[in-house]
Amino acid sequence: MEDNLTDRKKKILKAIIKTYMETGEPVGSRTISKYTDLNVSSATIRNEMSDLTDLGYIIQPHTSAGRIPSDKGYRLYVDELMQEKEDEIEEIRNLMIEKTDKMEKVLKNVAKVLASNTNYATMISVPQYSGSKLKFIQLSRVNELQLVAVVVCEGNVIRNQIIDLDEEMDDETILKLNLLLNTNLNGLPIQDINLGMIARLKEQAGIHSGLVARVLDAVAATIQVDEDDLEIYTSGATNFFKYPELSDKQRATELISTFEEKQQLADLVKEHMSDSENTGVQVYIGDELPIPTMKDCSVVTATYELGEGMHGTIGIVGPKRMDYENVVNNLKTLKVELDQVFRKNKNDNDDSQ
Amino acid sequence: MEDNLTDRKKKILKAIIKTYMETGEPVGSRTISKYTDLNVSSATIRNEMSDLTDLGYIIQPHTSAGRIPSDKGYRLYVDELMQEKEDEIEEIRNLMIEKTDKMEKVLKNVAKVLASNTNYATMISVPQYSGSKLKFIQLSRVNELQLVAVVVCEGNVIRNQIIDLDEEMDDETILKLNLLLNTNLNGLPIQDINLGMIARLKEQAGIHSGLVARVLDAVAATIQVDEDDLEIYTSGATNFFKYPELSDKQRATELISTFEEKQQLADLVKEHMSDSENTGVQVYIGDELPIPTMKDCSVVTATYELGEGMHGTIGIVGPKRMDYENVVNNLKTLKVELDQVFRKNKNDNDDSQ
DNA sequence: TGTTAGCACTCCTTGAAATCGAGTGCTAAC
DNA sequence: GTTAGCACTCGATTTCAAGGAGTGCTAACA
Numbered sequence: 001m002e003d004n005l006t007d008r009k010k011k012i013l014k015a016i017i018k019t020y021m022e023t024g025e026p027v028g029s030r031t032i033s034k035y036t037d038l039n040v041s042s043a044t045i046r047n048e049m050s051d052l053t054d055l056g057y058i059i060q061p062h063t064s065a066g067r068i069p070s071d072k073g074y075r076l077y078v079d080e081l082m083q084e085k086e087d088e089i090e091e092i093r094n095l096m097i098e099k100t101d102k103m104e105k106v107l108k109n110v111a112k113v114l115a116s117n118t119n120y121a122t123m124i125s126v127p128q129y130s131g132s133k134l135k136f137i138q139l140s141r142v143n144e145l146q147l148v149a150v151v152v153c154e155g156n157v158i159r160n161q162i163i164d165l166d167e168e169m170d171d172e173t174i175l176k177l178n179l180l181l182n183t184n185l186n187g188l189p190i191q192d193i194n195l196g197m198i199a200r201l202k203e204q205a206g207i208h209s210g211l212v213a214r215v216l217d218a219v220a221a222t223i224q225v226d227e228d229d230l231e232i233y234t235s236g237a238t239n240f241f242k243y244p245e246l247s248d249k250q251r252a253t254e255l256i257s258t259f260e261e262k263q264q265l266a267d268l269v270k271e272h273m274s275d276s277e278n279t280g281v282q283v284y285i286g287d288e289l290p291i292p293t294m295k296d297c298s299v300v301t302a303t304y305e306l307g308e309g310m311h312g313t314i315g316i317v318g319p320k321r322m323d324y325e326n327v328v329n330n331l332k333t334l335k336v337e338l339d340q341v342f343r344k345n346k347n348d349n350d351d352s353q
Numbered sequence: 354m355e356d357n358l359t360d361r362k363k364k365i366l367k368a369i370i371k372t373y374m375e376t377g378e379p380v381g382s383r384t385i386s387k388y389t390d391l392n393v394s395s396a397t398i399r400n401e402m403s404d405l406t407d408l409g410y411i412i413q414p415h416t417s418a419g420r421i422p423s424d425k426g427y428r429l430y431v432d433e434l435m436q437e438k439e440d441e442i443e444e445i446r447n448l449m450i451e452k453t454d455k456m457e458k459v460l461k462n463v464a465k466v467l468a469s470n471t472n473y474a475t476m477i478s479v480p481q482y483s484g485s486k487l488k489f490i491q492l493s494r495v496n497e498l499q500l501v502a503v504v505v506c507e508g509n510v511i512r513n514q515i516i517d518l519d520e521e522m523d524d525e526t527i528l529k530l531n532l533l534l535n536t537n538l539n540g541l542p543i544q545d546i547n548l549g550m551i552a553r554l555k556e557q558a559g560i561h562s563g564l565v566a567r568v569l570d571a572v573a574a575t576i577q578v579d580e581d582d583l584e585i586y587t588s589g590a591t592n593f594f595k596y597p598e599l600s601d602k603q604r605a606t607e608l609i610s611t612f613e614e615k616q617q618l619a620d621l622v623k624e625h626m627s628d629s630e631n632t633g634v635q636v637y638i639g640d641e642l643p644i645p646t647m648k649d650c651s652v653v654t655a656t657y658e659l660g661e662g663m664h665g666t667i668g669i670v671g672p673k674r675m676d677y678e679n680v681v682n683n684l685k686t687l688k689v690e691l692d693q694v695f696r697k698n699k700n701d702n703d704d705s706q
Numbered sequence: 707t708g709t710t711a712g713c714a715c716t717c718c719t720t721g722a723a724a725t726c727g728a729g730t731g732c733t734a735a736c
Numbered sequence: 737g738t739t740a741g742c743a744c745t746c747g748a749t750t751t752c753a754a755g756g757a758g759t760g761c762t763a764a765c766a
Contacts, residue, residue, distance in 0.1 A: 026757095026758085028757065028758050028759085029758070029759080030757085030758080040709075040710090041709070041710050041711080042710095042758090043709075043710055043711070043712095044708085044709055044710070046758090046759070046760075047708090047709085047760095049759095050759090050760080060759085062716085062717065062718075063715090063716050063717065063758090063759070063760095064715080064716045064717045064718075064757070064758050064759055065716095065717080065718075065757085065758065065759085066757080066758065066759090135495060135496070136493070136495040136496070136501065138493050140489070140491050140493075140503070142488060142489040142505050143488070143489070146509075148489065148503060148505055148511065150493070150501060150503050150513065152495050152501055152515070156499075156515045158501065158513045158514075158515065160503065160511045160513060161511075162505070162509045162511065234613070235613065236613075237609065237613055238605075238606045238609050238610045238613065241602055241605070241606050247602065249594055249600065252594070252605075253591045253594050256590065256591050256609060257591045260587070260588065260589075260590055260591065379728095379729085381728065381729050381730085382729070382730080383728085383729080393738075393739090394738070394739050394740080395729095395739090396738075396739055396740070396741090397737085397738055397739070399729090399730070399731075400731095400737095400738090402730095403730090403731080413730085414747095415745085415746065415747070416729090416730070416731095416744090416745050416746060416747095417727095417728070417729050417730055417744080417745045417746045417747075418728080418729065418730085418746080418747075419728080419729065419730090
């Protein structure tokens with residue numbers, strides 16, 4: 001991309017984008033001429049705007065309308081023109097401080113507060129425990145024909161499952177199995193616990209019966225629980241209605257459906273997580289997004305880290321004319337807050353999910 | 354309510370409602386005159402419609418429009434005029450048969466299929482275990498300073514929690530506590546396990562240390578996990594857009610927000626569950642609903658039973674002119690299907706939630 | 707050479723007026 | 737009790753003119 005814009009052109013582009021963010025309507029030369037401190041006439045602005053149009057930074061919806069920023073224009077804005085703004089996100093901080101015991105509730109609340117703060121739709125993914133290691137595993141007898149398998153991973157994520165038996169299993173066998181499982185599996189990253197390893201365990205167990213084999217399979221299933229479909233909480237989907245360019249029936253339906261289904265959001269988050277080694281804040285504008293429904297939107301995402309390899313993603317979805325400065329700053333602050341909260345609560349109660 | 358309508362009036366009312374269900378627009382006398390097999394002229398219909406208007410069964414939006422059903426009209430339709438229709442809900446049956454391992458997924462799928470079948474918004478509550486009894490409880494050591502408490506209830510619901518310790522707890526104490534907990538609590542309905550009972554346990558334990566007391570409190574918290582906020586899955590919220598009378602920006606925003614927030618839906622479900630001892634299908638029309646946002650909607654709910662005191666609620670939310678016959682029949686069939694599926698899978702894996 | 711005023715032109719928006727048409731209520735006849 | 741006929745109502749749709757914001761171009765100016 002050539003970036004040989006004069007300072008004045010940049011100033012004008014920035015003014016156009018900021019004005020368009022507020023009004024949502026094409027902005028004309030006269031408005032800019034008054035808005036900026038450039039002290040040039042509207043005619044001069046017109047000439048400059050004509051250039052900017054040719055360069056592809058702004059677009060003219062129709063002959064006699066003002067200009068609106070193009071994706072390229074937004075991109076330049078986000079990459080260069082936007083200035084860091086320190087604003088306080090007191091509300092989120094307060095929300096965090098009030099002791100919320102369940103991660104699920106914290107996440108839902110974060111999404112909610114963020115949505116009402118920004119007036120955009122928000123999403124937050126439940127942190128994944130990539131590379132998390134197995135910490136403790138235990139089989140216990142519930143009654144004659146039922147066992148319960150409990151698996152605790154790093155980050156205190158608990159998974160469990162009831163295992164139904166065809167025939168009774170004696171205490172000694174259960175004890176042996178527990179010993180076997182713990183000595184062999186503890187400390188291993190959960191994704192390393194695969195079928196081959198289970199097969200070896202079965203051999204080691206001596207497979208007195210199909211029963212033991214079946215229990216081991218069930219334990220493996222408990223450990224391997226749906227590693228790849230990650231849960232996402234959303235909020236503020238109806239905020240799309242606040243932006244005329246997104247609120248016609250067609251678009252709104254598609255967008256809100258996307259938010260309701262969540263599958264596509266999950267895909268986006270996955271892509272985001274694998275894409276960027278940098279865990280910073282990322283901005284996707286219009287067609288840069290893999291979701292066609294969102295071609296008229298921008299998405300700002302941030303990865304939050306919880307230590308021990310756990311990390312999740314927060315995202316904000318709004319119109320292209322979203323207030324990037326505010327959103328980016330919100331997310332940056334939030335990243336830090338979330339980090340602290342979870343570190344503090346790290347050893348508190350988690351629920352498996 | 355007087356119910357001295359002539360047969361012809363009933364037929365006409367029914368015809369008006371059915372036509373209005375399809376079109377969503379006020380229906381005039383001529384339409385009815387052609388639609389029905391009464392072989393009377395539109396003028397006659399007009400006279401009858403005039404009567405029905407006086408009686409409050411139908412409403413005239415403005416002087417020169419056709420008529421639309423009133424809440425009272427719908428109520429009569431649902432209570433008397435609607436005929437049972439046996440239609441196949443093959444899709445749901447298929448969905449059920451394909452082995453879905455997780456209750457969560459089954460429920461989400463049910464909501465989804467139902468929404469796409471009916472073209473209305475749907476909700477389904479995760480079954481509650483009212484009166485469910487404690488089946489098994491166990492404390493295990495994860496490491497020096499962490500225990501995990503596992504509680505299994507009837508219906509194979511598992512709850513668990515990590516308990517952090519200030520100081521190490523020896524194996525013997527853990528063993529004692531397990532014995533104490535199981536002998537005293539097994540078989541008890543979970544809502545009977547209250548603070549008083551825990552206090553008595555503490556006494557029995559002899560309280561060597563504050564440590565034991567704290568662990569017991571944590572166990573109690575694990576058992577008592579948020580009994581009162583029930584989880585709800587929704588689908589098809591964007592279906593509201595399909596009905597012009599609900600799809601103006603104001604109303605759609607409110608309705609979809611209600612579906613996104615879910616709190617009000619949960620309240621409605623709770624009310625429904627406590628209200629009706631009859632576990633059948635129930636219809637709420639317009640102002641009969643406790644949610645003001647939904648005054649232009651109707652809601653059809655059904656309770657599904659899973660045995661052992663577990664039950665949940667399915668609901669369909671649509672315009673007042675919803676196709677009650679189809680919806681009611683869908684729900685009735687679904688009730689049976691759900692029942693069977695869960696009974697079959699009853700001993701399969703459940704997740705705590 | 708860059709800036710500015712002026713002007714014709716485009717095209718969307720707004721609002722008023724005209725038209726349309728579905729539906730009604732009433733009356734008179736069957 | 738039913739029906740045909742007719743005047744009337746009133747929202748919806750269409751049409752048309754006026755208004756206005758904004759542009760591009762040209763010519764003059766510093």
